Amino acid sequence: MGGTSSLPYVSVIIAVRDEEVYIGNLLESLSKQNYPVEKIQFIFVDDGSTDNTYNIVYEKIATDNRFNLIKAGEPSKFFSPKKWALNKGIKIADGEVLIMTDGDCTMEENWVRYMAEFFMKKEIGMVLGSSPLGLSRSIWDRALRMDSIGLDALMMSTLIAKLPFTASGRNLAVRKIAFDEIGGYDSIGQFTSGDDDLLMHAISKSNWRIVPCLKKGSQVESPAPKGWAEFFWQRIRFSSKGKAYFQLDFVNSSFRLGLIFIFVVNLMVFLSQLFFLIYKDFFYLLPWLIKIFSDYLLINVYLSKTKESLDLPFFLFNEVWHALYVTVFGLIGPFFPVYWKGRKSKTDLSNNAY
Incomplete structure (x- = not known):
């Protein structure tokens, strides 16, 4: 120090x-x-x-x-x-x-x-x-x-x-x-x-x-x-700015491309999981396995810096449903009303929401 x-x-x-x-x-x-x-x-x-x-x-x-x-x-x-x-x-x-x-x-x-x-x-x-x-x-x-x-x-x-x-x-x-x-x-x-x-x-x-x-x-x-209700409304609040990222002029265009990339990747992973359940062909799991490996490397590098350890069972558990929830909240977040601390906003794009 x-x-x-x-x-x-x-x-x-x-x-x-x-x-x-x-x-x-x-x-x-x-x-x-x-x-x-x-x-x-x-x-x-x-x-x-x-x-x-x-x-x-x-x-x-x-x-x-x-x-x-x-x-x-x-x-x-x-x-x-x-x-x-x-x-x-x-x-x-x-x-x-x-x-x-x-x-x-x-x-x-x-x-x-x-x-x-x-x-x-x-x-x-x-x-x-x-x-x-x-x-x-x-x-x-x-x-x-x-x-x-x-x-x-x-x-x-x-x-x-x-x-x-x-x-x-x-x-x-x-x-x-x-x-x-x-x-x-x-x-x-x-x-x-x-x-x-x-x-x-x-x-x-x-x-x-x-x-x-x-x-x-x-x-x-x-x-x-x-519980699930609080989780749902927290994630809606987190994702409520989705449209704003593309409207505010100070938001970097590279970030916007990165945001689209993350959404598309998670959508592809979710669809691959769905196709695997329908067709029972392990080939469809390849995008998901690539995502798991990439996330594992990223999180492990981060935890090595903070001197923490990976909770592997729950990392793998989250990988099962992560792509689905990123896709769903990415789609609906910008269009839902936001509830927080007993208050509701009609939209994040209106100055008259409060």
């Missing part, structure tokens, strides 16, 4: 809504951060919680002056509620580096330090960290954890190739100057999601570098969706 004198001032921004079950764990994780107290602040923005979230955080700020709490208020019609809340926090942030996470997350004590150290290099505009889902050893959690690790592996590989592809709002950092230069969330405010990957695409269009943080201890963990 570098010396503390050159570390940047950091503002950790957390938009929270109805997180009373998990917020205590996050507060404990943040309290233990190994970072100079004079160079860090935690800003919680309550996004209209209907439970005890606000009061739990309020009790914390009375005992630790690094913590701040404000209310988001009613969002503008040009902003989705979460981006409105994050924007409120960013406006009062003193840090030269903004780190975002969610109210149900936990992290190790060096998380902030590992993310912030990258910004000692002046060309770095954004840092993306790992954010696996699933905290238990249940079948459900192990399957979804491997699925989220696959997304993190995609994040790492595409950043190395200098073609940023995905990001997670549970674990990202951005230089405030870079955030301001692109106009913050102004061009993406209406989208229900996208405080992570759409922001990444906007930063990528500028001259700032985006890098992954793969140090052991830098990842952020959070619970997996509770």
Whole structure:
């Protein structure tokens, strides 16, 4: 680790809504951060919680002056509620580096330090960290954890190739100057999601570098969706920006081609699985076997960097249905209403959706 004198001032921004079950764990994780107290602040923005979230955080700020709490208020019609809340926090942030996470997350004590150290290099505009889902050893959690690790592996590989592809709002950092230069969330405010990957695409269009943080201890963990219904609506939210990728002018054309390629590959794999079931000819499994091998190599390279091991049974289990769910959600996501935290949006392409 570098010396503390050159570390940047950091503002950790957390938009929270109805997180009373998990917020205590996050507060404990943040309290233990190994970072100079004079160079860090935690800003919680309550996004209209209907439970005890606000009061739990309020009790914390009375005992630790690094913590701040404000209310988001009613969002503008040009902003989705979460981006409105994050924007409120960013406006009062003193840090030269903004780190975002969610109210149900936990992290190790060096998380902030590992993310912030990258910004000692002046060309770095954004840092993306790992954010696996699933905290238990249940079948459900192990399957979804491997699925989220696959997304993190995609994040790492595409950043190395200098073609940023995905990001997670549970674990990202951005230089405030870079955030301001692109106009913050102004061009993406209406989208229900996208405080992570759409922001990444906007930063990528500028001259700032985006890098992954793969140090052991830098990842952020959070619970997996509770059952199929939560999983369905989470994936609808993730895929709801599908049409926007082809409409926003700052999205790289190479990314668009890559997105089409991934969809077509998964469609072909799904059809090959279907044809195998119909015709019982192992030849049809060849595309699927190629995908399994490619995914295995990609994820193993990623896990070698993060010093973790592959959960092989659940990797193979996910490969059975992965192509189907990528194809289905890729097709329907942009056209479904998005439900999140008790709110519904009619469409991500309308400024009047909220």
